[in-house]
Amino acid sequence: MIEETETIEEFLVRHSADVEEAVRTAAAAEIMPRFRRLAEHEIDQKSGPHDLVTDADRLAERYLTDRLGALLPGSVVVGEEAVHADPAVYDALHGDAPVWIVDPVDGTRQFVHGDPGFCTLVALARGGVLLGSWTYAPALDLIATAVRGRGALLDGQPLRSGTPDAGRALRVAHSHPDYTTDEQKRSLLGLYRDGVEPRACGSAGLEYLAVARGELDATAFSWEAAWDHAAGLLLVEEAGGAHLTRTGAPFRITGGNALPFTAARDERTAHRIAALLTEPAGEPRVPSAG
Structure with missing residues (x-):
C-alpha cells in the first residue's frame, strides 16, 4: 500500500518485488497448471480463429486485478480480457489515476499449442507515462523488470541492450x-x-x-x-x-x-x-x- 507522503516512484522502488510476487503467483496458480493440459471447453475465440482466449487468461487477469488494486489503492486496472468485455475500461489510460496495464497471457496462441513462448505482462503508468514494468515467462523461467530512471533487470541482474554489430544485417x-x-x-x-x-x-x-x-x-x-x-x-x-x-x-x-x-x-x-x-x-x- 502506498504511504500518504510517498510518490508513485517511491512506491515502485518499495513494492516492485511485491508486484513480481503477484505475477509469479498468478502464473503458478492459473497459467502453468493448464499449460499443455487445456481442454477444448477452456479455449474460446474472440474476434476470429487467430484471436484466442483461455480460462488461464481470464483467471490470471482476475487474480492480478484484485492483487494489484489492493497493492495500490486508488489505482485502476486495464486488462486485455476486461477491455474485451467492456471497451470503456480502456478509457482509464486517459485518466489521472495510476493504471496497471495487464496482459495475463501474451502469446495465447503459443500457450494453446503448448509452445513455451508466452509470458505475463504488467506495467504501471500514470498520465500516459510508463513507470514500472514486469515481464514473466513462466515456462522459460525468466523475469524481467524495469522502473523508470532506475534501469532494467533480468533475473535480478542489470540488463543492457547494447548496439548492433557494425556490418551485420x-x-x-x-x-x-x-x-x-x-x-x-x-x-x-x-x-x-x-x-x-x-x-x-x-x-x-x-x-x-x-x-x-x-x-x-x-x-x-x-x-x-x-x-x-x-x-x-x-x-x-x-x-x-x-x-x-x-x-x-x-x-x-x-x-x-x-x-x-x-x-x-x-x-x-x-x-x-x-x-x-x-x-x-x-x-x-x-x-x-x-
Whole structure:
C-alpha cells in the first residue's frame, strides 16, 4: 500500500518485488497448471480463429486485478480480457489515476499449442507515462523488470541492450501477417531489403525482451493495444533502447500513433527502422513462404 507522503516512484522502488510476487503467483496458480493440459471447453475465440482466449487468461487477469488494486489503492486496472468485455475500461489510460496495464497471457496462441513462448505482462503508468514494468515467462523461467530512471533487470541482474554489430544485417521481428491490414503489410515490406533480416513475431512481450537483451535488434509492430506494448517499451527504454512511430515520434500508450512503430536496441537503430517503415517499398526482397 502506498504511504500518504510517498510518490508513485517511491512506491515502485518499495513494492516492485511485491508486484513480481503477484505475477509469479498468478502464473503458478492459473497459467502453468493448464499449460499443455487445456481442454477444448477452456479455449474460446474472440474476434476470429487467430484471436484466442483461455480460462488461464481470464483467471490470471482476475487474480492480478484484485492483487494489484489492493497493492495500490486508488489505482485502476486495464486488462486485455476486461477491455474485451467492456471497451470503456480502456478509457482509464486517459485518466489521472495510476493504471496497471495487464496482459495475463501474451502469446495465447503459443500457450494453446503448448509452445513455451508466452509470458505475463504488467506495467504501471500514470498520465500516459510508463513507470514500472514486469515481464514473466513462466515456462522459460525468466523475469524481467524495469522502473523508470532506475534501469532494467533480468533475473535480478542489470540488463543492457547494447548496439548492433557494425556490418551485420539488423534482426527485426515484425507483426505477424495474420494481424495486419493490407496497408500495414505494404509498410512492413520496407523491411525486406538488404541489411535487414526480418521475421514474423511471436509473443510481443518476449520480442521486447529479446531487444532488451540484445538478441534482437528491433521490432516493427502495427497495432497499439497497450497491454501488448507497455511493459516491453519501458523495459527496452530502461535497457538503453528507444521507440519511434513511423513519423519519428515516441510511441504513446494512450493511442493515436502513426503505425507501424519500432522499438530498437538504440536510438540510431530505431531511426533506421522507422525510416524503412515510412519510405516507399521500391523493390524489396520478397518474403519467403512461411
